[in-house]
Amino acid sequence: MSVATRRPVALNALILAFLVIWVIAAAFPFAWTVWGSFKVEADFFSRQSWWSAIEGTRTQAQTGGAFTLAGYDGAWVKNEFWKAAINTLIVTLSVTLISLTIGTLGGYALARSGYRYAFWILIAALIFRAMPHITLVSGYMLPFFQLNIWGVLPTTIIVLVAINQPFTLWMLHSFFLSIPKDLDESAMVDGCTRFQAFRMVIIPVMWPGVITTGLFSFLLGYNDFAVTSMLLAQENQTMVPKIASFLGSIQNEGNVMFAVAAVVSATVPLFILVLFFQRQIVSGLTAGAVKG
């Protein structure tokens, strides 16, 4: 290690200050939401002053305590949010697994093919991605009803996989480009078929890229509103349309606190997921084979 790798104190301080500001900017709205989820709506969304959310005067008056679990109770117990949570789990896991399976195959092929049509497939995928989802979804409705496949989870999963495919292809294609060609080609020289080379040589080193891509597929399935709200019947609803239904409509009052409590509790599994996978994101890419 040369002397130059040690950072000057001033630079260290600058980096630290920047990170602290960013962490506050990123985390504060969320921390505020977690805090507010234990208050009543009149406090957290007070039109008088935000100080009510700290003091919780109306929470005190309505529930007799400074904190209340009413939001969580309303969402999870009274409105059976757990059903939506299970549906989301099914949808999200399926979308991630299917997207990645067919996406890695496709992305690998695109990265290794030198023919012009591979480029045009990538461009077409890009154009597909530009389409506003609402337009696509409103086009699905009639055929889905005719085929009698509307309202169920598998249809929604396939649609989300398809909508997500352009992104997955692009991202994995970029990652595979950074894996040296020599790796699989030397395996093929040794007598492997293309698929064997993919399985034996590429799969072991592709995980960091796959996990990063998977994270985005996961988020897409997890946060999607346009598709799930229009294509799922009530008993199959996932979390986001359920949360939207807590927000109320033009002529009817919703219960925003149910939505807030639902959002907070819906973030817990993500927290665990990221803590679990960040090791892979951090360590995996440095694992050796993947360089330049």
Next chain:
Amino acid sequence: MKITRTFAAGAVSLAALLSASAAFADCGIQGAGSVRILSNDFEALRIINDVATSCATADVKVTANATAEHKNIQGPALTVNPAEYTVAVVANNSIVPLLNGDLIRPLDDLVAKYGASLQPNQLIKIDGKVMAIAFMGNGQHLFYRKDILEKAGVAVPTSYEEMLAAAQAIKDAGLMDYPLAASDKPGWDLAAEFVNMYLGTGGEFFAPGSAELAIDNDQGRKVLETMRAMTGFMNPDYLTYDANELNKVWDAGNVALMNQWGSLAGAAIDPAKANPEVAANTGFAAAPTIGGGTIPAAALWWDGFTIAKNISDADAEVSFQAMVKGISPETVAAHPDAATWLVAGYQPGPTAVGVIGNATGGARAYPMQPYMGLLHTALSTELADFIAGKEDADQALADVKAAYDAAAKEGGFLK
């Protein structure tokens, strides 16, 4: 007005009906088939869906889908044969696409056979045929703060002109900076404000018998002028206020007078949740009149159910019976405060005063013309600049007409 008779009749029969509600479990549905309900997602409809679902037997299968997206689902869902849903719960505006597409069936036979508990005014008749059965009413009406009006020394306003005067008096007395509020958020809400007031002027939106727009007149200008004058007494954020937001600023005690949905009146005085000082002083009245008009300037809304056309007659029969059970006087007697019901036996509570006031005052229903939705869309985007104070009334009306004409041509209503 028919509605007054309903409410009067309801008071008499209430006691008798309460005792009848014991026989709830068996709905006595004749025939066999499947009932599949599509509805919006709010309390009153959930109650009805639950009652209808409880009617399920070995022969009658009942499912319900309550979703805020119902308007977008109902078209394709009822177009296929057999339709995905046998029952679509609709309102003045959402029935129009179903009528335009010929997706719902006339109910006259079913009413004659199974509709004994329905009242004549519940029947929505299009060209003499019963196409829907209404069960609840709604509309925007006046919310006022008794204490503030008293301190400012003004009476409860009955017209928009009085409302503006009252706002001035409240402001002059130093009671509030921004005494008024309205759902002026560009989008569905803003357009609804215009429609309400324009209905109050007695004007017609379209030339008779055609889709030609006719709001570029003195009434149209009067409405815009009033809307603009009101914003002078509103919080500078008024452009972001929708109906749900109105209830919150009301609850915070920031507003003294506003027009708000009857279906949100209950929440404003709910002892469990509302601000007690504000709730105790909240009063409801019919919507104000406008420009010397005589009727409340607010559209009347009904919610009702329709039966799909593309289903078997057996399914239609059981669906109709299950829904009649769902909106029966027994249901209403068990949940009197869930809505302003149009059903026999309903005794209006304090939160229904405004909607009933609108109805008895002769307010007009939200129009059901096939192209009204297009006008609503045009208003929703084109009035934004006017209400923000960026353009004048003439320009706003010209913009609305241009946007509507383009949409109506696309819809085939204008050449």
Next chain:
Amino acid sequence: MPHRTFFVFIFPSILAMVLFITLPILSVVVQSLFVQHEAVLITVENCTPFGCETQTRVDTAAMQKLQADQPMGQFAGFANYLNRNHLAVDEIGAILADNRGFGDVAARIFNLPFYKALSFTLVYCFLVTPLAMALGFAIALAVNTLPGLLKGPTIFVSILPMIITPLVGSLILAWMFNPSGILGATLQSLTGDPTLSLRASPVLTWIVLLVYGVWTNGPFSFVVFYAGLQTVPQDTVESAKIDGASRWEVTRHVIMPHLAPLATFVALVQLMDNFRVFEPIVGFSAEANATSLSWLVFNDLVGQDAQLFGSAASTSVITIVGVLILLTPVLRRTWREFNRKAV
């Protein structure tokens, strides 16, 4: 790679995309060229609980005949694209032919809904994309210097803005920016202006939306760049340092070129996503001052009572064309890279 192998590998992806994206897009393009049949109107008496009125309705029997003859409606060519609610060619022509100077032209063009939406869409797209990428890159560099123990939590916190459901995320942020919310009130006391409202004026509304855009898009760039940083060849960095390169020069000449392909990818995705900006407009109730192309599509399809399929289809196609134009530089770059690889 031989054609056959390539096809086998990519078949499932292609099948899914063709079925659920290509076909719907084709039908949307076709739909945008048609208007509905001329409606046959009849005047009838309608009775509701609130009285009877004479109104028009569509003669469904007559319409069914028209529909049976021509199921798509009337062919209209590009009428849907050119009418007043979209590209407004006639209106623009009239404005350009008769106006009172440049300010008048601009004001009148922005009065047209499509151009109002387009202007915000473009500003959002071109400001948020580079700013969010710069922010993400800075965070990635900074997090990379942290000791191992702090990395995990910082990474999690850094991607929070991306993982909160956008619908609720923008609602909560909007609430914090409200004059009585915590950020709005703090700004009021900082500026000493008690009437300051970030949601009342167009300029402030735009700024708030842009800030939200950077906040919520930054983490995406961060994750991709951070993953990319792990693959920077350390020996190159070392030798550059031995050659006396400063920290900045290493970043500029070693790290940034290494991340360039990823940056192309991020720019591509972000430009596209930002061109479709929608959620913040609804979440912040900013419709009065800012609309976007996606919002126009939303308003045509689900925001209102009447669904305008042809209009929504035209706006969607215009959106796609807009994205393509935006992406041309990036695409040309990709094309060059691709050709290099092919050789």
